[in-house]
Amino acid sequence: MVKSDVISPPLSDCLHCPMRAHSIFALLTPTEIVQMQLDVPDLHVKGDTVLYRQGDPARYAYTLRAGTVKLQAAPHQSKDQPHTIRLLRHGDLLGFEGLTLNRHSHTAVTIGETDLCQLDLAELSAYSQKYPAIKNAIYARWQNALQEAETQLLELGAKKAEARIAAFLCRWCSVFPDGSSVPFPLNRNDLSEYLGLSTEHVSRWMAHFKRENLVHENKGSLKIDYVRLMKISQKDTSSKPYRA
Amino acid sequence: MVKSDVISPPLSDCLHCPMRAHSIFALLTPTEIVQMQLDVPDLHVKGDTVLYRQGDPARYAYTLRAGTVKLQAAPHQSKDQPHTIRLLRHGDLLGFEGLTLNRHSHTAVTIGETDLCQLDLAELSAYSQKYPAIKNAIYARWQNALQEAETQLLELGAKKAEARIAAFLCRWCSVFPDGSSVPFPLNRNDLSEYLGLSTEHVSRWMAHFKRENLVHENKGSLKIDYVRLMKISQKDTSSKPYRA
DNA sequence: CGTCCAATTGAAACAAGTCAATCTATGTGG
DNA sequence: CCACATAGATTGACTTGTTTCAATTGGACG
Numbered sequence: 001m002v003k004s005d006v007i008s009p010p011l012s013d014c015l016h017c018p019m020r021a022h023s024i025f026a027l028l029t030p031t032e033i034v035q036m037q038l039d040v041p042d043l044h045v046k047g048d049t050v051l052y053r054q055g056d057p058a059r060y061a062y063t064l065r066a067g068t069v070k071l072q073a074a075p076h077q078s079k080d081q082p083h084t085i086r087l088l089r090h091g092d093l094l095g096f097e098g099l100t101l102n103r104h105s106h107t108a109v110t111i112g113e114t115d116l117c118q119l120d121l122a123e124l125s126a127y128s129q130k131y132p133a134i135k136n137a138i139y140a141r142w143q144n145a146l147q148e149a150e151t152q153l154l155e156l157g158a159k160k161a162e163a164r165i166a167a168f169l170c171r172w173c174s175v176f177p178d179g180s181s182v183p184f185p186l187n188r189n190d191l192s193e194y195l196g197l198s199t200e201h202v203s204r205w206m207a208h209f210k211r212e213n214l215v216h217e218n219k220g221s222l223k224i225d226y227v228r229l230m231k232i233s234q235k236d237t238s239s240k241p242y243r244a
Numbered sequence: 245m246v247k248s249d250v251i252s253p254p255l256s257d258c259l260h261c262p263m264r265a266h267s268i269f270a271l272l273t274p275t276e277i278v279q280m281q282l283d284v285p286d287l288h289v290k291g292d293t294v295l296y297r298q299g300d301p302a303r304y305a306y307t308l309r310a311g312t313v314k315l316q317a318a319p320h321q322s323k324d325q326p327h328t329i330r331l332l333r334h335g336d337l338l339g340f341e342g343l344t345l346n347r348h349s350h351t352a353v354t355i356g357e358t359d360l361c362q363l364d365l366a367e368l369s370a371y372s373q374k375y376p377a378i379k380n381a382i383y384a385r386w387q388n389a390l391q392e393a394e395t396q397l398l399e400l401g402a403k404k405a406e407a408r409i410a411a412f413l414c415r416w417c418s419v420f421p422d423g424s425s426v427p428f429p430l431n432r433n434d435l436s437e438y439l440g441l442s443t444e445h446v447s448r449w450m451a452h453f454k455r456e457n458l459v460h461e462n463k464g465s466l467k468i469d470y471v472r473l474m475k476i477s478q479k480d481t482s483s484k485p486y487r488a
Numbered sequence: 489c490g491t492c493c494a495a496t497t498g499a500a501a502c503a504a505g506t507c508a509a510t511c512t513a514t515g516t517g518g
Numbered sequence: 519c520c521a522c523a524t525a526g527a528t529t530g531a532c533t534t535g536t537t538t539c540a541a542t543t544g545g546a547c548g
Contacts, residue, residue, distance in 0.1 A: 075398055075478065083397070083398050085394050085398065139383045139386070140344075142387055142390055143341070145390055146386055146393060149397060150317060150349075153327070153329055153397060156400040156401050156440065157440030158319070158325075158440065160503070160504090161503075189526085194401075195401075198504070198505050199526095200504090200506080201505070203527055206528095207527080234319065404536090405535075406535095432494075442537050444497085444536090448496080448497080490547105491548085493544105493545095494543105496542080496543065496544090497541085497543085498539105498542095500539090501537080502535105502537070504533100504536090505534070506534085507531090507533100508530090509529085509530080511526105511527080511528070513524100513525095514523100514526105515522105515524080516523075516524095517520105517522085518520090518522100
């Protein structure tokens with residue numbers, strides 16, 4: 001029972017993690033967390049790193065501590081240009097579908113430098129049996145993801161390019177104080193894959209917004225005129241005259 | 245303590261319900277079901293019935309026993325032409341988001357004659373505390389809904405009208421044996437709201453498919469050439485030449 | 489037989505995609 | 519420090535896909 005002092009990968013100290021309050025372990029007591037003895041490697045990776053691929057046997061899930069990740073899916077395992085289903089940021093979870101499906105249903109790719117906790121799904125599965133609070137926390141995130149997916153469905157189905165881009169920029173910036181400069185690691189191509197448009201079309205509208213002083217871009221950060229952009233995002237819901 | 249013999253609305257007999265095996269009560273024992281003493285009115289309604297509206301305080305959830313329901317959402321409680329987020333069929337649940345959100349996040353409208361079980365959310369909430377199996381069953385459905393929403397995101401974001409319609413028809417018919425005649429209560433407008441297209445455009449492509457003998461329509465039922473339609477649905481994923 | 493509503497069709501307007509050419513910022517080697 | 523290479527962003531001209539508006543068709547039904 002001698003404890004080893006060998007430390008290979010840097011491990012997260014879950015107990016003192018600044019994100020614990022927002023994590024799936026939020027409702028556990030400090031004692032419980034210590035008891036779990038979880039091995040949680042702390043990953044720092046460059047942009048364009050593939051964390052896992054759609055269809056892979058699921059081994060790990062992740063908590064995103066800093067940076068951005070895109071979840072992509074392609075229809076029928078084809079190598080086609082993939083579509084980005086979801087964009088993840090500080091505090092989001094990814095890969096948890098592996099808990100019940102055993103395979104990853106997306107491909108996860110980092111955008112810019114990113115910092116994650118890696119959770120072993122087998123261990124996690126065991127603990128989530130033991131502590132229902134963990135399972136509930138994960139489920140709550142799924143419900144949240146569903147909400148977001150439905151919002152995005154609405155945007156893709158009902159809005160045209162101008163409004164779609166405006167709405168996205170507002171959503172992206174909404175977690176920061178109004179008028180502040182917001183980190184923005186996405187390039188035109190990332191945007192186009194998420195919004196279902198061509199890069200050129202995205203570029204045209206972004207350029208337009210900049211000319212109108214609705215948007216300012218500066219080396220990976222962004223400042224927007226929230227109020228005016230919000231108005232544009234509501235524009236033209238494919239305005240059919242509605243006969244009740 | 246005299247039991248009243250007054251029976252106003254017809255109540256479902258959950259114990260002998262043919263759908264129980266697929267319902268959220270699937271994992272309960274018969275004894276437990278009897279113990280619950282659930283009051284479950286059995287609703288039969290016409291088409292175009294509004295079950296609840298987006299934003300309403302959530303009082304009931306429903307299990308769809310027969311027929312079809314569309315869940316619509318409009319951005320920002322505007323009265324704009326709403327977009328259909330999800331189409332529900334035999335066995336699907338609706339309104340359960342009220343369990344955690346207290347308000348309905350969609351408007352639910354029946355398409356054609358429909359048959360539902362109405363579940364009181366307050367009661368359900370209590371029982372789901374008591375029987376974790378119920379809660380788990382509900383969560384599993386949410387995960388499923390998320391999967392579906394992501395599929396639809398892919399279709400809306402990556403496919404154009406022809407492929408989108410073909411894919412939808414294949415999905416709709418896929419739960420029935422290949423080549424069989426499938427109930428199809430949706431009109432062109434329902435389709436257009438779900439697929440993010442104009443009714444005219446949907447009509448054009450449906451007419452085209454019929455001329456090509458890919459689709460046969462007949463008074464609320466549908467027969468498709470699954471194989472050829474499937475091929476069309478994969479067509480043209482907005483085919484960008486992809487440089488790895 | 490006429491009414492009503494959904495489905496279909498056509499023509500023109502508009503939105504978005506494609507292809508190809510610049511532009512710009514950044515980084516590199518000389 | 520400069521010339522050049524590179525990758526992403528922008529722009530323009532043109533093509534294709536979709537919507538819009540208006541007219542017509544086709545059933546279902548009283």
